[in-house]
Amino acid sequence: MATTMPKFKRKLVMGANGRTNPLVWLVAIICTIIAVAVVVVGIVVFIGYVVIHPRVPVISVTNAHLDLLRNDYAGLLQTQLTIVVTAKNGNAKAHASFSQITFNISYKGQDIAVLVADPFEVPKNSSKDLSYVVQSSSIPLTPDQMEDVSDAHKRNEIEFDFKGAARTQWRVGPLGSVKFLCRLDCGLRFQPLNGTYIPSRCTSKSH
Known part of the structure; x- marks a missing residue:
């Protein structure tokens, strides 16, 4: 007799009303802000380095x-x-x-x-x-x-x-x-x- 394996679906953590838990959104937003900040700082340093046309000390x-x-x-x-x-x-x-x-x-x-x-x-x-x-x-x-x-x-x-x-x-x-x-x-x-x-x-x- 063939046995049917149960299927599991990955879901976001849900709140009591069936909506995504606000803490999940908060963590996602914070991670996005950090990632964007790192990219922006890197771009600023690179542009500044190019603009000042450096001669190495x-x-x-x-x-x-x-x-x-x-x-x-x-x-x-x-x-x-x-x-x-x-x-x-x-x-x-x-x-x-x-x-x-x-x-x-x-x-x-x-x-x-x-x-x-x-x-x-x-x-x-x-x-x-x-x-x-x-x-x-x-x-x-x-x-x-x-x-x-x-x-x-x-x-x-x-x-x-x-x-x-x-x-x-x-x-x-x-x-x-x-x-x-x-x-x-x-x-x-x-x-x-x-x-x-x-x-x-x-x-x-x-x-």
């Missing part, structure tokens, strides 16, 4: 000087550097904020110093210089590193590793913002005889 080493470079027979290195890092906002229609600024300078894997800065803002189409005087304590060198320093004196050229990052942000209207991470990774070269900085491209890449 960058950080660069624009000047430097090797004030001191001295190593002794015990393999201890002492150095002092002056480094100027420039934060540039090439956007003519929006201020840019810079935060979480940290740089590390080292020589052949030996850390010399960590450089930081408090958050700050750069006006439209402007820049701000951060000046650092880096004075290291005596850094113990391996025999190979001691030989590298000796060769650097002979060639009159020495290179330090300079790495760092900063968070940048533009405000796009009252509802949104555009954020970037600027990473910096380059070598700073100097002439030990007179401390002259050998200019090179040392500018951040943004993500």
Whole structure:
């Protein structure tokens, strides 16, 4: 004998009078409003981003000087550097904020110093210089590193590793913002005889 399976129909929650429960309509309306708001905010941020025709904020080493470079027979290195890092906002229609600024300078894997800065803002189409005087304590060198320093004196050229990052942000209207991470990774070269900085491209890449 064939058995007829009962059929079930999905229905909205009904009130006592057979009409849809008002709470269901309320939840549906709230969800719709939230969805529309998310779409509108996204459109506003996108339009604002396009309208301001952005040039991504960058950080660069624009000047430097090797004030001191001295190593002794015990393999201890002492150095002092002056480094100027420039934060540039090439956007003519929006201020840019810079935060979480940290740089590390080292020589052949030996850390010399960590450089930081408090958050700050750069006006439209402007820049701000951060000046650092880096004075290291005596850094113990391996025999190979001691030989590298000796060769650097002979060639009159020495290179330090300079790495760092900063968070940048533009405000796009009252509802949104555009954020970037600027990473910096380059070598700073100097002439030990007179401390002259050998200019090179040392500018951040943004993500």
